Amino acid sequence: MMKRTKYLKITDIEKALDLWYEKIDIFADKYISSENIRVKDAYFKTLSKPVYSKRNIPPFSTSAFDGIAVRAQSTYSAREVSPIILELERDFLYINTGDKLLGQFNAVIMIENVEEIDNNHVRIRKGISIGDNVRTIGEDIHKGDVVFYNGEYLTPEHISLLIAAGIRNIDVKRKLKLVFIPTGDEITNDINEKSKILESNSSIVEGYILKWGGEIDIHDCIKDNENNIKRVIEKSLEKYDAIIVGAGSSHGSKDYTSSILNDIGELIVHGTNIRPGKPVILGSVKEKLFIGLPGYPYACDINLKIFIGEIFKRIYNYRENNIIYARLINKVSSKIGEKHYYNTNIIYNKGEFLAYPVKTGSSNLYNGINSTGYFIIDTRDEGMEEGEEVIVFTDKTSYEIKKNLLFVGSNDPLIGELGNKLFEKHRIKMFISNKGSMGGIYAMQKSKCHISGMHLFDPLSETYNISFIKKYLGGKGILLHLANRSQGIIVKKGNPLNIRSIKDIKMKKARYINRQNGAGTRLMFDYLLQESDIKVSDINGYDNVVSKHIDAGYMVKEGFADATIAIKLIADMLDLDFIPIFIENYDLYFSNNFKRDDRFYKIIDILKEDGFGENIIIGGYDTRSIGEIIYEG
Known part of the structure; x- marks a missing residue:
């Protein structure tokens, strides 16, 4: 009697995927190298390094x-x-x-x-x-901003934006090379052979591998001979990244795939609880990937899409269409008679998907690319209310979306770098909404975000942030220190109006550019005006506002304003003069519940890495206590 192979163990599909992800990650770290290519040759490839803009978009106002x-x-x-x-x-x-x-x-x-x-x-x-x-100059992207993170999958829209950002060459991950080895006495490649089944599963495998961006070779059919199959597999390992064996994955007397894998590598899954497609084999040989697909066509198709498809999603961030039902965080408006396509980000918080609409406009490709997807407001509607459910069209899975983070609060360049590292290391996408320090607190009050950034000065206690947490958030939550920052007056190179103090802004009737209501910088400016006995009506341009330090700097650089208050880093970046006024604390706030989330500890680990932020910080920062918990209530 011929020996039959038994299933090693029927593995739950979710457990099988977790085991498979580990093997994919080990393989990718060892074997997937980078190549530098022209941007115009990078359609549907995947970045292996973050890309920073070489130009402002738009390049002028x-x-x-x-x-x-x-x-x-x-x-x-x-x-x-x-x-x-x-x-x-x-x-x-x-x-x-x-x-x-x-x-x-x-x-x-x-x-x-x-x-x-x-x-x-x-x-x-x-x-x-x-x-x-x-x-305004840099409204979409500022020079030096992260355009796309390491691991971004590049669509034609991405390529367009990279070209606009002045990028000509980029580093991408090299293509995956696979081989499909069909086995079985009953199959043939010879169309004239009438007594056997024509091998056709290779067409399914080849088509999807090419669609996903890989390279695939199809081996001739091999008869059910264990030694011959083993020899072909071992030879293929010299040339290919992944071996796909067709048939031989069940427990028949001529199903040799699992025993071969046990002999030359590591078998991690033999059979899952999916139907059809139960007899799938997963493992690795010399840390290269090994997959045994069932011989029946539909079972082959299902396992191909699940397990080999996951290789491309995991390594290359490959995308497919999906829809998500989400509840609107904010009210949005439209016009009757117009069908409005609204870009939105989606986060998962307290057991539900939340849609966070982002700026949508004909010129703003960047927001469209970086959003989770879009929803549609019908021609009969004037808008949608906060709390209404929308259908979001997206290329992200619910699994990916549940990892997303939303930051709402005060702007700082280190937040963008944190987002870059979260995506690069953990495929966690962090959306950033610059609403000012108080805007972040209000979002936290309504559970509309995961993280807030703040630098709020309390004149009574002469401390930062903690008194505001006690007043507006019931004293509950965690403060994580990011940096001490130098803020001051930014003026044109050479300081043509000879501005040296807050009083000079008034006395010389300088055109001032302010920050939005609730911004920590604006609240500090108001305090400094009060200390100097200056009325807001005495400031020329007090009501002219922008939402970011870099935007304020460019308003001075472009001649729209004579002075602003911003961090020293902006003056260094734009070659403007800087008059130091104060040192402030900038901290990150999290709810107590978030401390039980593993993303919290991933953030701390990134912040404490040697060299974090060195590529973007020029001056005016003290990060010696970065990542330390300074308050917990």
Whole structure:
């Protein structure tokens, strides 16, 4: 009687995948190298290093609409009942969408709000603010920003953005090379052989491997002879990354695949609890991947997509279409008669998927690429309310989405670097929403995010952040220290107005660019004004705001403002002058529940790595206590 192979053990599919992921990771670390190629040759490849932008996008401030470019200050007095008249070239220039803003002009009035009097004069009935209807320099991406993380799968949209960011060559992961070895006395490659079954499973295997971006060779059919099959497998290991054996994976008397694998490598799975497709074999030889697929076509197809498909998803971040039902975090608006495609990120918090809408616009490709997906607002609706359920079209799986993190709070370049490392090491995508320190606290109050960043000064205790946690978050939560940062006044190179203090901003009527309500920098500026006995109405431009330090710096660099308060790093990056004013604490806040999440400890490990952030920090940072828990309540 011929010997029959028994299943080693029927393994639960989830357990089988976990074991398989371990083997994939070991293989990838050892064998998958990088290659440097032209960006235009990188369609559907996967980055092996993060990519940093070499240019601002847009590279200069441009008009967002057709209209007239003006000095915002000259429009402030315009009213419906008392319009003002502007003169061509002296007060305004005609401008088209995408045109660069020139010289003295710092805002755009849309053409539909302009009344033409004659060839040289127009009438306006409403004033505007600095930056209105303008796409500011670096609005999508700033020079030096992480464009894409290590491990990003590159679609045509990614390639377009890389080219716009000034990238010409990138490092990508080399292709996976596989071989399919069909076995069995009953199959043949000879179309004229009438007494046997034509081998056709190779067509399924080849088609999907090519679709997923791999290279595949198909071996001739091998009869059921253990020594011959073993010899072909051992020879193939010299050339290929992964061996796929067709048939021979069950427990028949001529099913040799499991015994061969036990002999030359490590068998980790022989049979799972899926149907059809139970008799699958998984393992490795010399840390190269080994898969035994069932001979029946549909069972072969199912296991191919599950286990070999996971190789490409795990190593190359390959994507397929999916839909997720999620609840809106924020209200969104639309117009009746328009079908609105809204970009959104999705996170998983307290047992449900939450959709966090992001800025959507014709010019903003970056947000579209980096969002989880999109939902659609129908032509009959004026928008959707917070809490409504939406159907999100995405190429992410629910497993991936459950790993996502949402950061809401104050802006800092180290947050972007943390996001890069989380994705590179753990495939955790961290979305970043710069809403200011208080914006982060409000999001935490409503469980709308996982992490918040803050630098809130309390004049009474002369401490940072803790008193705000006690006041707004019931004293509960964890503060993790990130850095001490130097903040001060940023002015143009050479300091043409000779600004040395907060009082000089008032006395010299400097055009100031502020930060949004709730930003830690704005709250500190308000405190400094109060200490100097200066009214906010005395500051020229107090109500002109941006949301990030880098945007404030560029407003000075581009001549839209004379001064701002921001971190020293921005002055160093943009070659601007810096007058130091204060040193502040910047900390990360987490809920107590998050301490039970393994992502919390992954974050701490990354922050404490030697050299974390060295590639982006130039000056003005003290990170000696980075990653230390400084408060727990």
